Amino acid sequence: MSDPQSCRWWVVTDLDGTLMDHHYDWSPAAAVLRALQRAGVPVIPCTSKTAVEVERFRADAQLSDPYIVENGGAIHGETATGEAWEEALGPCWSALKPCLQELSEQLAVPLRALDELTDAEGERLLGLSGTLLKQAQRRHCSVPFVPPSMAIQPRLDALAAAQGLAVVRGNRMCHLLGANVSKGNALTALKQRLGEPDVKVLALGDSPNDLPLLDVADLAVVVPGADGPHPQLSAGVQSGRFALARAAHAEGWAEAVERLLPGKGTIFQ
Ligand SMILES: [Mg+2]
Numbered sequence: 001m002s003d004p005q006s007c008r009w010w011v012v013t014d015l016d017g018t019l020m021d022h023h024y025d026w027s028p029a030a031a032v033l034r035a036l037q038r039a040g041v042p043v044i045p046c047t048s049k050t051a052v053e054v055e056r057f058r059a060d061a062q063l064s065d066p067y068i069v070e071n072g073g074a075i076h077g078e079t080a081t082g083e084a085w086e087e088a089l090g091p092c093w094s095a096l097k098p099c100l101q102e103l104s105e106q107l108a109v110p111l112r113a114l115d116e117l118t119d120a121e122g123e124r125l126l127g128l129s130g131t132l133l134k135q136a137q138r139r140h141c142s143v144p145f146v147p148p149s150m151a152i153q154p155r156l157d158a159l160a161a162a163q164g165l166a167v168v169r170g171n172r173m174c175h176l177l178g179a180n181v182s183k184g185n186a187l188t189a190l191k192q193r194l195g196e197p198d199v200k201v202l203a204l205g206d207s208p209n210d211l212p213l214l215d216v217a218d219l220a221v222v223v224p225g226a227d228g229p230h231p232q233l234s235a236g237v238q239s240g241r242f243a244l245a246r247a248a249h250a251e252g253w254a255e256a257v258e259r260l261l262p263g264k265g266t267i268f269q
Pocket residue numbers: 014015016017018170171205206207
C-alpha cells in the first residue's frame with residue numbers, strides 16, 4: 001500500500017447514481033466527505049451534470065476542489081487567488097445539437113433532446129422541476145437525449161462515429177459528445193492543467209459513461225444501485241479490475257472510500 005506521506009491521492013467521483021441516489025441524496029456520505037476535506041484529499045466531481053448544477057452541489061457539500069462536467073466536455077476550477085477558470089475539451093452545444101437531429105433522421109427514430117422536453121416530461125425522467133430542471137437543460141458541451149432502445153445502439157454508435165462524435169449512456173439519459181470527449185480524457189487534462197501528472201486517483205462510478213474514468217484510475221470502484229451493479233460494469237467487477245462497493249449509492253460510496261483509500265488510517269480516525 002502507498003505511503004500517504006509520499007503519495008498524493010484524489011477522489012474523483014461520478015455524482016448521479018454514485019455519490020447521489022435517484023433522489024439526489026448524498027447525506028450518507030457527508031461525514032466521509034468532511035473527513036476527506038479535513039485531511040486535504042481533493043474530492044473532484046466528474047459528472048454528466050452542468051457546471052451550474054455542480055456549483056450548487058459543491059456549495060452544499062462545502063467542496064472547493066476542481067470539477068469535470070458534461071461527461072468530460074469541460075473542466076473547471078479556481079486559481080490560488082480564487083478566480084474561476086474553465087477549459088472546454090470538445091465541441092460546443094450549438095455545434096452538437098444539429099447533429100442529433102441528423103442522427104435522428106438517418107435512423108428514422110425520434111431522438112428527443114433534454115432541452116426539448118416539457119416540464120412534466122423533465123420531472124418524470126429526471127425528478128427535477130423549475131429552476132433545477134432549467135439548470136440541467138442548459139448545456140455548453142453535450143446534448144443529453146432520451147435513451148432509445150438498445151437495439152439501435154450499434155447503428156447509432158456507428159453513425160455518430162462517422163460524424164466525429166460519440167454517444168454514451170448514463171443512468172437516466174444518453175449523451176451526444178465529441179468523439180474524444182470522455183470522463184477519462186478530462187481527468188488526464190485536469191492532471192496536466194494542475195501540474196499533477198503523477199497524482200493517484202481513486203475513482204467511483206455506476207454507469208457505462210463512467211468506464212473511461214474507471215479505466216484510467218489507480219483504484220476503480222463500481223457503486224451498485226439497489227439491484228446491484230450495472231450489467232455493463234459487472235465484467236470488470238468479476239475480473240477484479242474494479243472493486244465493488246458493499247452498499248448502494250452514498251452509503252456504498254462512503255463504505256468503499258473508507259475501506260479502500262490508501263492512507264485511510266490517518267484520514268478516518
Ligand atoms: Mg451515474
